[in-house]
Amino acid sequence: MQKNKRQKQAKILRTFRKIHRTSGALLFVFFFIISISGLLLGWKKHSGDLILSKSRQGISTDLKDWLPLDALHTNAVKIFQDSISSTHSLALDRVDVKKDKGMIKFIFEQGYWGIQLDGASGKLLHIERRRGDFIEQLHDGSILDKFLNTGTGLIKLVYATIMGLALFVFTATGFWLWIGPKRMRKEAVKA
Template identity: 40%
Template sequence: MGVPLIVFFFIIGITSVLLAWKKKAELLPPTLQTSVEDGSWILPAQMIQIGEGEMRKMGRDPEVDRIDIRPDKGVAKVTFKTHFTEVQLDGLSGEVLSIETRHSDWIEKVHDGSIVDFYLGGDEATKLTYSTLTAMGLILMSLSGFYLWYYPKLIRKIKGR
């Protein structure tokens, strides 16, 4: 049973390392910093409009997933539902600071198995199946590993060696 599951364990292991090191390995676009001033930020609706406009210029799907607002850096990050692009905006002026790919987002989806659902439009069934099989495999391997370690000790103790 462990041989087929090794593929899943390998994927989870590699993506775990990448996610742990995502900032050091620059898999996440660096958060730029603008002047943090007292003033009125542009509205989230305006941030969405700017992000959608940038995606239309690039010929990409403009459907926004979320906005990550970083008040301490004066920046807002607009991300999208159907691709891994991020548009960073100056929170005060709405100026586009950068447009980059968020590598950590697709790596996370590979890690938890939801990449298949992402591309096929599934309802997380693949993610749940992948995660469940992998978790059950790890549990089984842990229990069998303990058994293989402990049982010989128990037999030697019973035989009096």
């Protein structure tokens, strides 16, 4: 009776070990990318402008003193064309208003570029290469949606689902591979 139970436990351990090893081998590259990009994202605010540029300070935090959004956008586009590229797309990914800093960021879709302007004067505060955005898209898989121009986020969803399930499987099988032999030894001592 005891021998059958032990054989059954050993078989379960072998199955879990095989699942753990196979899924690890199949998803190694993705786990590597997620771990390195996650580490970099954790450090982005402490990278000294390398991964994430600091938000520069404008002259006024009162929105009444600011130029109209259209004038600020026109200024950002002119700076982009003069300083970065006259051939890149001028499509915006987003606009970040930092009222407490008196600054507005225009973030362009192509090339991960951002332009920080003083909200009141419209003067250039900083031109940034948004490496953090690239790393974030690499981390969550949305870079493939961007590259393939899906517009739906489907690849990101599938990627996140696969990696989330894989992490769950790794955790469950890893725990069982740790606790299983301990239980078997404990039962063997009892017998």
